[in-house]
Amino acid sequence: MDDPLTTTARAARGHAYAPYSKFAVGAALESDDGRVFVGVNVENASYGLTNCAERVAVGAAVAAVARRFRRLVIVTDAVPAAAPCGACRQVLAEFGAGLMVESVGPKDARRWVLKDLLPDRFGPEALA
Numbered sequence: 001m002d003d004p005l006t007t008t009a010r011a012a013r014g015h016a017y018a019p020y021s022k023f024a025v026g027a028a029l030e031s032d033d034g035r036v037f038v039g040v041n042v043e044n045a046s047y048g049l050t051n052c053a054e055r056v057a058v059g060a061a062v063a064a065v066a067r068r069f070r071r072l073v074i075v076t077d078a079v080p081a082a083a084p085c086g087a088c089r090q091v092l093a094e095f096g097a098g099l100m101v102e103s104v105g106p107k108d109a110r111r112w113v114l115k116d117l118l119p120d121r122f123g124p125e126a127l128a
Contacts, residue, residue, distance in 0.1 A: 016040040027053035031066040054088040081105035093121040
């Protein structure tokens with residue numbers, strides 16, 4: 001049985017705009033104060049302009065003045081469950097290396113701490 005964050009990401013996935021890749025992704029990002037922000041991938045004919053679900057969720061959170069996050073769940077149909085891309089890892093690193101990241105697919109789920117997905121990340125602490 002899905003936990004609430006996974007259920008939210010799964011529901012969001014149904015709203016993804018992925019006419020080119022057909023790879024729909026839903027994301028649910030939980031802030032430290034318990035608010036949840038959703039994102040979906042939004043593709044573009046100019047493929048470099050595509051936005052990943054994780055970054056869309058971060059944008060929604062930042063627009064709502066959330067800056068600290070506990071957990072991110074992404075849902076795809078990939079086997080094995082897909083890890084976030086490098087660009088998403090870097091964007092997430094801007095908000096802390098301790099974020100728990102979970103990917104859920106049709107056959108499995110995988111979990112990481114962000115610092116393990118991006119061990120030598122560049123972030124705000126490097127600029128201090």
